[in-house]
Amino acid sequence: MLITTTDLKTDYEVLGLVRGNKTKARHVGMDILALLRNLVGGEVKEYSSLLREAREEAIAEMVAEAEKLGADAIVGVRLATSQIGSGIAEVIAYGTAVKL
DSSP states (O other), rough: OOOOOSOOOOOEEEEEEEEEEEEOOOOHHHHHHHHHHHOOOOOHHHHHHHHHHHHHHHHHHHHHHHHHHOOEEEEEEEEEEEETTTTEEEEEEEEEEOOO
16 A cells, blocks of 8 residues: 555546544553653653554554555545543544545
């Protein structure tokens, strides 16, 4: 499956919008480690890992939806992140499924 943030310079049939989203919550252990990292500085690896997993899962869900439509590619892919509650983040992946 070709996944791109741009348009393709070829003819294709648009199959429709596809999306995937994942919501992840942090836990108290992460907050404690983040607080300690905040004191000494540096990357908060626990949160980076949490968001990386959420992004990968959202993209995989989007690809699965495109495959159900018989798509060869997803063009115009975008990712968005939002906080939907205290300690809860949502990652959304979306794009246009196309048949080459």
